[in-house]
Amino acid sequence: MLGRSGSGKTTLLRLLAGLEKPTEGRILLPEAISVRGRSAVGFVFQEPRLMPWLTAGENVAFALEGRLDKATIAARTAAILALLGLEAFRDAYPDQISGGMAQRIALGRTLALDPEVVLMDEPFGALDSFTRRRLQDEIAALHQRTAKTFLFVTHDVEEALALGETIVVLDAGRIADHLDIALPRPRETGCSEFLPLRRRVLEAIVGKTPLAEHR
Amino acid sequence: MEKTQQSASAEAERRPFVPGSSGLLEGLLFPLAILGFWWIGSSLELWNAFLLPSPASVGKTAVTLVRNGDLLRHIGTSSLRVFWGFALSCLTALPLGVLLGLRPRLGRFVNGTLEFLRHVPPLALLPLLLLWFGIGEASKTAIIVLAAFFPVLLNTVDGIRRCDENLIEVGISLGLSERERLRRIRLPWALPSILTGLRLGLGYSWRALIGAELIAASSGLGYLIHDAQGLSRSDIIVVAIVTMGFLGALVDDLFFRLAQHLVPWKGGDGHGRH
Numbered sequence: 001m002l003g004r005s006g007s008g009k010t011t012l013l014r015l016l017a018g019l020e021k022p023t024e025g026r027i028l029l030p031e032a033i034s035v036r037g038r039s040a041v042g043f044v045f046q047e048p049r050l051m052p053w054l055t056a057g058e059n060v061a062f063a064l065e066g067r068l069d070k071a072t073i074a075a076r077t078a079a080i081l082a083l084l085g086l087e088a089f090r091d092a093y094p095d096q097i098s099g100g101m102a103q104r105i106a107l108g109r110t111l112a113l114d115p116e117v118v119l120m121d122e123p124f125g126a127l128d129s130f131t132r133r134r135l136q137d138e139i140a141a142l143h144q145r146t147a148k149t150f151l152f153v154t155h156d157v158e159e160a161l162a163l164g165e166t167i168v169v170l171d172a173g174r175i176a177d178h179l180d181i182a183l184p185r186p187r188e189t190g191c192s193e194f195l196p197l198r199r200r201v202l203e204a205i206v207g208k209t210p211l212a213e214h215r
Numbered sequence: 216m217e218k219t220q221q222s223a224s225a226e227a228e229r230r231p232f233v234p235g236s237s238g239l240l241e242g243l244l245f246p247l248a249i250l251g252f253w254w255i256g257s258s259l260e261l262w263n264a265f266l267l268p269s270p271a272s273v274g275k276t277a278v279t280l281v282r283n284g285d286l287l288r289h290i291g292t293s294s295l296r297v298f299w300g301f302a303l304s305c306l307t308a309l310p311l312g313v314l315l316g317l318r319p320r321l322g323r324f325v326n327g328t329l330e331f332l333r334h335v336p337p338l339a340l341l342p343l344l345l346l347w348f349g350i351g352e353a354s355k356t357a358i359i360v361l362a363a364f365f366p367v368l369l370n371t372v373d374g375i376r377r378c379d380e381n382l383i384e385v386g387i388s389l390g391l392s393e394r395e396r397l398r399r400i401r402l403p404w405a406l407p408s409i410l411t412g413l414r415l416g417l418g419y420s421w422r423a424l425i426g427a428e429l430i431a432a433s434s435g436l437g438y439l440i441h442d443a444q445g446l447s448r449s450d451i452i453v454v455a456i457v458t459m460g461f462l463g464a465l466v467d468d469l470f471f472r473l474a475q476h477l478v479p480w481k482g483g484d485g486h487g488r489h
Contacts, residue, residue: 017388043388049381052480053403063389065399093480113389 001153002160003170004205009153012170013119016151017043033116039063042115044123048102050094050109056101057081057090060108080108084138100131104138117149124159136162140185157201161189169204177204268450276450277457285439286454290462293424293435296352300359301420305413307360308367312412315368316375316405317397329368337361337423338430345431355427362423363416370412374405410474417470421463 001009014020015027018041033040050059061077068076081087084104089097097105103123110118120139124132140163143150154160160167161181169177179200183193250270256262257269264272280286315322337358348354378401386396428437436455443451 019384019388039390045381045385045388047381049385051382051400051403053406053478062399063391066395095480109385109389 001151001168001170002157002164002201002205003155003176005155006172007170008173009155009170010121011173013043013121013151013153017041017119019043039113040116042110042113042118044103044107044110044118044120046122046125048094048099048106050102050105052094055091055093056086056097056105059094059105060112062109063113076112080111083111083142084108098131100127100135103127103135115148117151120150120152122154123152125154125156132159137186139163144185157198157205158189160201161194161197162187167201169201171205177201265447265449268453273450273453273457276448277454280451280454286458289434289436289439289455290458293428293437294462296355296435297359297417297420297424300356300424301363301417303356304360304363304416304420305367308364308412308416309371309409312368312371312409313375313397313402316372317401319376322372329365333365333369337419338426341427341430350431350433355424355432358423358427359420362419366415366419367409367412370408370415371405374408374412375401377408378404407474407478410470410478414467414470414474418463418467421459421466425459 001012003009011020015022029041050056051062054062057077060080061073064073064076077090078087081090084107086101086104086108089101089105094102094105103126107123124135127135136159139150139152142148152160152163163185164181166178166180168175169179177200179197181197187194189198253267254270257264257267257271268276277286315325340361341354341358344354344357348357382400382404383396386400391399424435425437428435429441430437432438432441436459439455440452443449443455
């Protein structure tokens with residue numbers, strides 16, 4: 001989901017997560033998801049929001065405590081840490097790790113419940129471009145590997161073009177455009193194939209192309 | 216702001232706190248100077264020995280009091296009183312603090328009354344307490360409860376209320392019930408504040424108790440001073456004062472170390488930001 005700040009994309013995501021209640025209208029989820037309940041929908045926030053008194057490993061296992069037995073929790077935590085390349089930081093505290101690592105731990109915490117849908121609210125916005133690029137690739141790889149649906153909110157056009165199989169452009173709370181991108185990932189958005197896509201997306205966001213504004 | 220908090224907490228993480236070890240020598244300089252001045256002054260008889268006995272006589276008295284068990288007995292009595300009073304105080308203040316922290320609307324009913332009570336010095340209530348509970352242990356316990364109650368209560372309320380709502384949202388998004396969010400997010404977050412409240416409460420308890428023992432007791436360190444005053448034994452008074460100082464500082468330091476051990480993270484969010 002792509003749009004300017006204030007276009008309603010974060011609000012929509014939070015509505016889907018049940019963090020906000022709609023003032024009108026309804027949200028319908030596929031039966032498989034509503035049967036499994038909350039755990040079927042995971043949310044990754046803009047900030048890592050890790051529990052400062054827990055280690056990275058304990059943060060990842062946070063949602064599992066009390067729901068599964070110790071052995072399963074340990075195994076699943078180890079698997080997720082391995083998946084995200086974070087085994088070395090299992091016993092580190094949040095104030096000892098970098099922003100990128102913290103955000104990966106947060107992602108791991110969300111994935112621990114094995115949700116079918118992962119909602120991500122501009123998760124890489126606070127990171128430097130190198131880390132952002134790497135995490136984008138990791139998300140793309142995760143998407144490839146698992147059967148999960150990722151709903152990714154961003155205001156960064158390049159990020160949307162790089163990651164999205166489908167891009168929904170929001171403008172002032174309404175869907176301005178909806179396009180599918182069938183190109184394989186990882187993508188080099190500097191390539192010429194992306195020019196028409198980028199123009200289309202920008203038009204949807206801004207209302208007219210940047211060039212048109214100058215005329 | 217973010218950078219400083221992050222680096223401050225990181226530094227606290229990397230530099231273990233060992234009170235006194237680095238400043239031990241420097242810390243001893245001042246007390247030794249005082250001691251020296253005291254010694255010289257007494258030897259030169261700059262003041263009446265009754266006003267301030269020589270360090271030697273105070274030392275001798277201290278040894279005597281330890282030998283005949285008196286000092287230890289009084290220390291034990293006072294400490295036990297603080298222990299029970301403080302425990303009782305926490306038993307009431309902690310749950311109430313959590314409740315008021317979670318339901319700020321309840322505060323509308325009680326805040327005014329609590330503020331009023333908070334500003335009444337516990338010792339001022341002593342005559343009334345003596346009337347109600349007599350000269351026995353009950354009045355001492357009551358005064359300790361009153362003294363420790365507010366620091367513990369207010370810091371607990373503060374700790375609960377200040378919980379980062381972002382973390383609560385994480386709890387909601389992970390499907391935690393309200394009870395689970397209280398137990399696993401709000402309480403751990405509030406722990407540093409609660410420990411601060413406990414530490415303050417302990418200090419207030421100690422001071423209030425000594426005051427009460429000075430006025431109306433037949434045992435304890437405060438009584439020791441009161442009794443010594445009647446017998447014109449200023450050396451015993453000095454011994455008692457020094458004991459109180461050391462005891463209070465020791466207990467406070469132990470508590471501080473306990474707190475450091477329990478909460479090394481000092482209340483930042485997942486990344487040094489608030």
